[in-house]
Amino acid sequence: MLLKSILFVGDHAQKYCELGSSNENCKGQLLTYQRENIITGEKAKLIFNQQDFPFAGAYSLLGLCKEIVLIKEAWKGKCDILIGDPTELLFQAYVTELVEASELNVLPIVFFLYPVGMNSLDTRREISALILKMKLKNMLTYVVRNPMDTFVEVMNEVNQLASFTSITQLESSIENLDYLFGHDAEILI
Numbered sequence: 001m002l003l004k005s006i007l008f009v010g011d012h013a014q015k016y017c018e019l020g021s022s023n024e025n026c027k028g029q030l031l032t033y034q035r036e037n038i039i040t041g042e043k044a045k046l047i048f049n050q051q052d053f054p055f056a057g058a059y060s061l062l063g064l065c066k067e068i069v070l071i072k073e074a075w076k077g078k079c080d081i082l083i084g085d086p087t088e089l090l091f092q093a094y095v096t097e098l099v100e101a102s103e104l105n106v107l108p109i110v111f112f113l114y115p116v117g118m119n120s121l122d123t124r125r126e127i128s129a130l131i132l133k134m135k136l137k138n139m140l141t142y143v144v145r146n147p148m149d150t151f152v153e154v155m156n157e158v159n160q161l162a163s164f165t166s167i168t169q170l171e172s173s174i175e176n177l178d179y180l181f182g183h184d185a186e187i188l189i
Contacts, residue, residue: 012085064093082108087115140182150176
C-alpha cells in the first residue's frame with residue numbers, strides 16, 4: 001500500500017481531518033486560519049498541525065499566498081492529496097501558491113468539499129478564477145458532494161490504492177464523487 005500525505009486546508013476541511021487521517025497509510029495534516037481576537041488581544045495566525053505562524057499581512061488572496069510561502073519553507077511539506085472548500089479564501093490562496101510555484105512538476109490530487117451555505121453563491125467569480133488556474137496546470141480534481149456521507153467512503157477507497165494512477169477507478173464506483181478535470185495530469189506513482 002502507498003503512504004499518502006493528505007493536506008486539509010480551511011475550516012470546512014478541518015471537520016474531516018480526523019476522518020481522513022485515521023488510517024496508518026495516511027499522514028493527515030491541517031492548515032487553518034484564526035482571526036484576530038480583539039477581546040483577548042490575540043493576533044491573527046495561520047495554524048499548521050497545531051503550530052502557530054503569526055499572520056501580519058492583509059486577509060486577501062495575495063496576503064495569504066505570501067504567508068503560505070513562508071510556512072511551506074518552515075515545514076517543507078509534501079502533499080499528495082489536497083482537500084478543502086473552494087469558497088474559502090485560505091484554500092484558494094494555497095492552490096494559487098501551488099499553481100504558481102515553479103519547482104513543482106507534480107501537483108496533488110484535489111478533492112473539493114462541496115461548498116455549504118450562501119457564501120458559495122457570493123464567490124462564484126473567485127471559484128471560477130481558481131478553477132481556470134487549476135485547469136491550466138492539469139490538476140486532477142474531484143468534487144465530493146454530500147461530504148459527510150461520501151467522505152468516509154472516499155477516504156477508505158483512497159487508503160486502499162496501490163498507486164495514485166488507479167485513482168480514476170474511484171470515479172464510477174463512488175456515488176457523490178464527481179470528476180471535474182485534470183485526467184491529463186501527471187500523477188504520482
